[in-house]
Amino acid sequence: MSHQEQLLPHDRVLRYEFNERMNHWVAAGSFIYLMLTGLAFWSPWLFWIASALGGAELSRMLHPWIGLVFFVAVCYMFALWSRQMNFDSVDAQWWKSLHYYIQNQDDKMPPAGRYNAGQKLLFWSFFGGAILLLASGVVLWFTESLPWSLRWMRYISVVVHAGTALLLIGNFMIHIYMGVFAERGAFGSVIRGDVSLAFAKRYHPGWYKEIVANSNRPK
Amino acid sequence: MSQATLRIQKISGHAGTVPGEDTQREFTVCKLVDTTTCIGCKACEVACVEWNDMPFSQTTFDNTYQTMPDTRWNYWNLILFNEHEREDGTLQWLMRKHQCMHCAEPGCLEACPADGAIVQYTNGVVDFQQDHCIGCGYCVTGCPFNIPKFNSVTKRMYKCSLCTDRVSQGLEPACIKSCPTGCLHFGSKDDMKFLAEKRAKQLREHFGYENAGVYDPPGVGGTGVIYVLHDATKPELYGGLPSNPTIPLAVKFWKHPLKWLGNIALVGGLIGLFAHYLRFGPKAHDEPDVASKEGD
Ligand code: HEM
Ligand code: SF4
Ligand code: SF4
Secondary structure (H helix, E strand, O other), rough: OOOOEEEEOOEEEEEOOHHHHHHHHHHHHHHHHHHHHHHHHHHHHHHHHHHOOHHHHHHHHHHHHHHHHHHHHHHHHHHHHHEEEEEOHHHHHHHHHHHHHOOHHHOOOOOOOOOOHHHHHHHHHHHHHHHHHHHHHHHHHHHHHOOOHHHHHHHHHHHHHHHHHHHHHHHHHHHHHHHHHHHHHHHHHHHHEEHHHHHHHHHHHHHHHHHHHOOOOOO | OOOHHEEEEEEOOOOOOOOOOOOOOOEEEEEEEEEEOOOOOOOHHHHHHHHOOOOOOOOOOOOOOOOOOOOOOEEEOOEEEEEEEEEOEEEEEEEEEEEOEEOOOOHHHHOOOOOOOOOOOOOOOOOOOOHHHHOOOOHHHHOOOOOEEEEOOOEEEEOOOOOOOOOOOOOOOOOOOOOOOOOOEEEHHHHHHHHHHHHHHHHHHOOOOOOOOOOOOOOHHHHHHEEEEEEOHHHHHOOOOOOOOOOOOOHHHHHHHHHHHHHHHHHHHHHHHHHHHHHOOEEEEOHHHHHHHHHO
């Protein structure tokens, strides 16, 4: 973790530094492009998306390259955040209280650290998903160069790629819903980098304590 | 494609119904290849390259009668050669004319995501429309016969068109026209089936090929190219002809149950999230009582 002062003036708390925010948006932007072009190939009813994005040939050409960008961003994300994403005992309790979380009764939730159990699961699903998508995506990329004797790799890849993409798109929808609509202030944290004290205390009390303990500011 | 629409029965990657479906009826056309009278002269290979005006393609020599190992984007029709040693130690030269089978249930079309890149005409011919192809390669995954071939410069897929331009004008395909032994026939599927069965019976009763038979695999709904084989119980001997070809299970799973499960889950998820917002609204951490209750 950084040793930068995280308690900011005006009751604000630094949540994401510039490189964390930048990387988040490289991952998000590439993911959205991959999702849109991928969905165009997934269903004839969505093929028009590819036309809107410059034509299906262009989408076919760019999708794998943007896939590489996405994968690199996810790897950097792993380097930045993986240590804070290990599950601990609070997480076990967190899952048991999930229904309170869903009903917005956050005062009944066990004290999460910088990330709650749901966010950790999201992180690991994206990390594992990115690996599966890269492995199967490379096969789809050069599918016609694969010899006939290795055709089973094509069969596995179409199912794994589409299946993993669906799972990640599902997780992505929940992620957008939480970050943009449900948790006010969360969206600002990946744009400007800070959240309010109330936000930190309410959703990430464990993290809040850490910040206060590490703070150099006179109390 | 505008006038051709009336003569199309299946379209790849197409949302909704097929325009003009069932407005015209045509004979299902079929090529009959009698492998027992093929001499491997490759006249059909040359005729195909000539008629379809394909650029020169270098042959390879492997000390047998094999011209090249596989079909290519600009070489749609290839005689596959096999020197087979029979149980009694004698040798048999097996030649099979290899090209797109024009499956009644084409795996290539099933897999293709691009609207109109693969069509099946009412006469059963499966045709690639390169101007709609996006070069994704899904057809390669869908085809059980290893037929679609990619051109890395144009980034499009190619294969035998069953000389659609000739057939639609009432002519036979170029390969059929060129065959010097008459081992290739062309006509309606029913007629070709009749002729093939007759020839197989002749082979069984008068030539001592007890296992002679016709190859018209039901796993893909039958094909628009059928073979008479000396030994129909071992199609693999004929340049790896699969004994029971079907659209790969993974492709069926991907294009049907997975598609429906995925679509229901995605649409259901969207509705669910919206309903959640209507019921519970946003989380409200900014209320002053909350902030003070959990003070430091
Ligand atoms: C990580 C590197 C990735 C690579 C190399 C890759 C490559 C490919 C390739 C080559 C295809 C075939 C058609 C096309 O080019 O569009 C494809 C399809 C697809 N991709 Fe990716 N991709 C990657 C990541 C992703 C991600 C992150 C998503 C997220 C949603 C995704 C979603 C899809 C979907 C939905 C399809 C269509 C599947 C179908 O038609 O059933 N891909 N991918
Ligand atoms: S490469 Fe094959 S599956 Fe892909 S668009 Fe072209 S014809 Fe269709
Ligand atoms: S042989 Fe292959 S390319 Fe030809 S129609 Fe059948 S699935 Fe399509």
